[in-house]
Amino acid sequence: xxxxxxxxxxxxxxxxxxxxxxxxxxxxxxxxxxxxxxxxxxxxxxxxxxxxxxxxxxxxxxxxxxxxxxxxxxxxxxxxxxxxxxxxxxxxxxxxxxxxxxxxxxxxxxxxxxxxxxxxxxxxxxxxxxxxxxxxxxxxxxxxxxxxxxxxxxxxxxxxxxxxxxxxxxxxxxxxxxxxxxxxxxxxxxxxxxxxxxxxxxxxxxxxxxxxxxxxxxxxxxxxxxxxxxxxxxxxx
Numbered sequence: 001x002x003x004x005x006x007x008x009x010x011x012x013x014x015x016x017x018x019x020x021x022x023x024x025x026x027x028x029x030x031x032x033x034x035x036x037x038x039x040x041x042x043x044x045x046x047x048x049x050x051x052x053x054x055x056x057x058x059x060x061x062x063x064x065x066x067x068x069x070x071x072x073x074x075x076x077x078x079x080x081x082x083x084x085x086x087x088x089x090x091x092x093x094x095x096x097x098x099x100x101x102x103x104x105x106x107x108x109x110x111x112x113x114x115x116x117x118x119x120x121x122x123x124x125x126x127x128x129x130x131x132x133x134x135x136x137x138x139x140x141x142x143x144x145x146x147x148x149x150x151x152x153x154x155x156x157x158x159x160x161x162x163x164x165x166x167x168x169x170x171x172x173x174x175x176x177x178x179x180x181x182x183x184x185x186x187x188x189x190x191x192x193x194x195x196x197x198x199x200x201x202x203x204x205x206x207x208x209x210x211x212x213x214x215x216x217x218x219x220x221x222x223x224x225x226x227x228x229x230x231x232x233x234x235x236x237x
Contacts, residue, residue, distance in 0.1 A: 021222045025108035025194075031162035032198035033183055034106060039190040040144055044093055048214050049146040051089050052119040059084040067130045071168035073196050077132035080124070086117035086214065094142065094216035103140065103218060106192050111140050114217035119146075122156060122202065122211045129202040131161075131169055134195035138217035141195035147212040148187040155206035158183040158191065161199040172199045
């Protein structure tokens with residue numbers, strides 16, 4: 001998930017504690033993320049894919065070659081991908097009361113939609129999204145894989161770092177990918193993660209791979225972060 005902010009902090013200023021009220025969250029206790037089958041079912045999945053393909057030609061690609069220096073939430077993570085805002089069906093699916101209630105049960109905390117949502121297209125070899133945490137308005141990210149070409153290789157997937165939830169991003173980078181774990185997402189599956197807490201990235205796509213995902217941000221209705229005070233400028237992915 002990519003939503004960028006202009007704020008950052010030095011390693012010496014890092015002071016993050018899991019907020020009171022979240023420490024008993026079943027999602028957080030299981031590593032801060034969970035892959036779920038059939039959170040969104042057919043024919044809705046096919047409808048979302050059709051909407052994603054319909055808006056795809058109208059959007060250009062976004063490329064940032066180097067990440068900014070944020071140690072906590074936001075920043076400007078390096079990336080290469082295409083992204084488009086969600087349309088009516090995206091909002092009807094992700095903004096409805098049934099979805100909000102389901103996410104509340106999964107996360108152990110009430111949530112509210114934090115925006116209109118996006119579609120992201122990892123379509124070229126090397127497309128990626130560098131290590132980051134999401135900004136304040138994206139406490140919980142919901143990512144659904146709508147289309148996946150060449151799924152049987154390890155490249156191009158989500159990688160998460162549950163052991164580094166309370167660490168600055170510089171320490172996560174120093175640990176390398178061996179410090180995290182793959183979070184596979186098959187076509188039709190959804191991953192729910194505390195994107196503002198859990199460091200995560202999308203590793204580069206391999207030749208012949210393509211992945212289209214729907215993305216939606218939610219705010220937890222208790223304070224979740226203290227590192228970033230600004231959410232200016234957003235590139236959803």
